[in-house]
Amino acid sequence: MKRFTGLLLMLVGVLAFPWGAFSQAPVTFTYIEQQIITASDPAAAVDESSLIAAINLYDPLLYPNVEKGSMEPRPHVAESWTVSPDGKVYTFKLRRGIRFHSGRELTAEDVVFSMERALRMKKGFSWVWTPVLEPGRIKALDKYTVRFELKEAYAPFLGSLLLFFILDKDLVMRNIRPGPYGEFGDYGSAFLERADAGSGPYRMERFDRATEMVMTRFENYWRGWKPNQISRVSFKTVTEEATVKTLIKSGQADMVNQWLSVQGFQELKQVPGIVVKEDPSVQLFHLQMNTKKPPLDNVKVRQAISYAFDYDTAIQKIFLGATRARGPVPVRVPGWNPKVPVYTRNVATAKRLVAESGVPPERLSIEYAYVVTLPLERQIGLLLKANLEEIGFKVEIRGEPWARIVELATKPETTPHITAIFDTLKYPHVDSHTYGMYHPSCWGTFRCMSFYENPKVTQVLEAARRAVKPEEQMRLYQLAQELIVRDAPSIYVANPLHRIAFRDYVKGYRYVGLLGFDVAFYDFTIAR
């Protein structure tokens, strides 16, 4: 027994000794995301974690004008560009001397390759480009000039290039494996799970999808490095909110993502040394109704639900402050229609609409799905349940991991009746929250879990994209918003505040509204 106690004492002694004092390890910046990085291939990235990975490992052709706090595109890999009068031909001049992590120079060939790859793979944001581009319409005029020949004028094109990341053609082609893309095999997607093929400020040191991506500074990055910038990043996935809070409080994390609960941020605000930054967001929180699944295929039932929901409680008590959403387009986005109809809580109207719908009471049974790590969405679900049961519905609530929701969204049959989704503007254009959510071409992604289809709306949206004159363009996008809201494919709840928390020695954070671009580690400096 004595020997045992002795051993125990020794162990305690060894643990208590300040071994850390001897360490000279490089300082690592730790960023916590609560959702896993579903895609490390930038051509497949759609959600925040995957986009953050893409933004830090790769360079997009254009970049949002973060310096001016705006999401308008500014030169980046492309130094300048011209547009033909009919709005169909875009010619870009590339910056010279940009190096990939392999050491090769980035040229027009790589731009052509990356766009063709995105178009052929049909993943990620390719749906933005497929209506107007196809392989062959992108040409390298010389080593530093690229021309895009669109099928027709396309309003959101320039903005969408913020999401067009350029890959190292040689490196990818050297690493293709058998796959579904014919002569291109898997287009290197298996390779991109292990390494990156970018020119971005950081290179992928290690990637373990379930837990962590480690990135180290790329010394030859074309924008150069200044003192106090971050040299190594540990981009961790931690789903549990309590753990995330503890990590930042104890200083084991330097920045944590926006998905903490409102109460969580409230709590972090009280902690000395932690900054909680709040910005009016260009985000939409809505409850998408699957219009292909009875009884929600009935427009009166959807309208009744829209009238039954208690928006005030949601905004004041659950969001603790947010802007009431008015239609699918966040109210701060240019092109938002202020005249769009707004549903407010009115139980009598809701009951009347249910009666008019002709759906028998026993069929008023629906399922609400939410991202299981987001308590706010569970609270909204409980509120919705209480509201809908008042007008005779039966509501079941189901929590699912985010990756599973993305998977469920692929088909109308697997998509739940109602799904809670936070949807940030994907490219700096009103098109993102109209065409991108309500044109049938987007079906199968989490953005389009309503599977909304209205020939009139489809036509208006297509016309809006083609319109060359800005006024005409805006008129059509606004008309579309009105038509969509009348069909009530979603319960439009809120344009929430964007909140993020970091330690006070982190400088240079700026929110521009575009998903992922606020967490560009290159922008941050450490001032201890």
Place this chain on the structure above:
Amino acid sequence: MAETILVPQEIRATRREELRRAWSRFRSSTLALVGLGIILMMAAAAIFAPTIAPYPQHAGGFVDFANTFQPPSRAHLFGTDDVGRDVFSRVLFGARISLSMGIVVLSIALAIGVPLGLIAGYWSGWVSSLIMRITDVFLALPSIVLALAVAAVLKPTLTNAMIAIAFTWWPWYTRLVYGEVLSLKQEAFVEASRSVGAGPWRIVFKEILPNTWSPIIVKLTLDMGFVILVETGLSFLGLGAQPPTPAWGTMIAEGRIYMPANWWLATFPGLAIFLTVLGFNLLGDGLRDVFDVQIEQWRGGA
């Protein structure tokens, strides 16, 4: 070999005598009585939840956003949760879920496990070997792992969690009964009824089965605790009850993110699980001494 063969009346008399002695042994064990007390308390909570609970409607999808995150007070003994529901009421209703879950799971396990054990034990041949090999298959995995795998292919609901656990639980009873039958079928009273021409089914169900009850009861009591641990584990991982069901495991998972500021959310449901499981373990240990049975309770579960 001289063995006394008892006639039925004598057997009954001996049984009554045994029971009386068992009860006095049980009464002398403080821990077993404490266990019994805890279980009676939990059972009362479960049965009378609608009357005892100060806010019975809070067990379901009730919301009151004006009243969220109230710390424990006289109005809310265990505080309120993130949508303003009374945690005490929910914990009481949670007892219903956990206890009925345990009862249903073990009933299914008994209904499948015991007959199979009787068959495999009494008859020998390929059927009984097959039965025992199948139990080997089920016992090759820790029960919670198998239950998780089954729950994963089903939709996450309480019923499915129940099915998943019951699916993994019956082999333990087959094993137990099998072992008992093997030793019992050599006993004199079985030989005796065989010699007076009783059929095998009659022997198995009328003669052997009644004599296997004491180990079964002990095991059932101990297993209640384990089933509850597995069930709360599944709910904690999101594979069991869904909101707004007040299952203890779900409540811990939901309350956990608000730790440590709102500590009461996850603490009280956890205490309830702990107490219930402790109660069944204490009672089970007590019964084991009373009936003087040796059973292996080293399962890979919970």
Place this chain on the structure above:
Amino acid sequence: MSFRTYLLRRLLHIIPALLGLSILIFVLSRVVPGDPARLALGPDATQEQVEQLRREMGLDKPLVVQYLRYMGGLFRGDFGFSLRTRRNVAQDIKEFLPATVELTTVAMLFAIALGVPLGVLSAVRKDRPEDHISRILALIGVALPRFWLAILLQLLFAYYLGILPTIGRGPAPPVRLTGIYLLDSLLALDFRAFLIALKHLILPAFALSVGSLAQIMRLVRANMIEEMRRDYVLAARSYGLPERVVIYKYALKNAFSSALTVIGLSYGFLLGNAFLVETVFAWPGLAFYGVDSLLFKDLNAVVGVTIVIGVAFAVVNLLVDIAYGYLDPRIRYET
């Protein structure tokens, strides 16, 4: 029956059980609705592409053929493709298994290192306060929901006291040989890395070990009490051997060897609970991976993980049997 025949018999039991397990899990994973080919290709694939992949994956074949192919693959180290991590499941398992081996082994060592002395103490001081306290602790240990204990430990040691890390395994040691951080850092003679790894292990390993600790303690206590009544103990005492020698050299040795079988079974207990404890501590092990795969319904991964766990469980029990045979050669083996 000789020891060797006994072991052979055990093996003959284990192999069909594991095969049966693989069939059970495989069938379970295939009855679930949903088309793995469609899931793998995503929403934009054409029906033609899906059909082609179905053929490539062998999904158009009867279930028996699919199973045989799967098992064939298993022996070549091919566990199928994971929908979630988009890699071969074998690769994932190789990556995550060491963390679980490390955690469960350390937890088991904890359980033995604390359970055996407590059991002895309890037996030697039978019916004294020390005994009562240990027994009550043991009762509590069995009844505590492990995930709840894990959360409380996190709160106390990581949050309030701030002396131990909350989650994960910490940084990997510079060299990966075994994937077990404690071993790797020792082999590289990097004691700092060793300590970091150890610090990360303490809370999860302790939370995981309490159940086994309590069981081992109870069994050692019961066995010790029995051994202390035996003739040889009385004889040793009457020869005037010091009490310490009697207890540790003779009684404990016998008590421990019969407690050993329990350690094997209790390992299954640990593996099961690892699914909860690894989740709470975000411990990047096989169980954590398993839970994520379960929630995602990544069925190839689920099948792979369960089979590996089944094999691990069987192997540990076999090892315990062997150890038991060496420690206690008096045992006669019966089936």
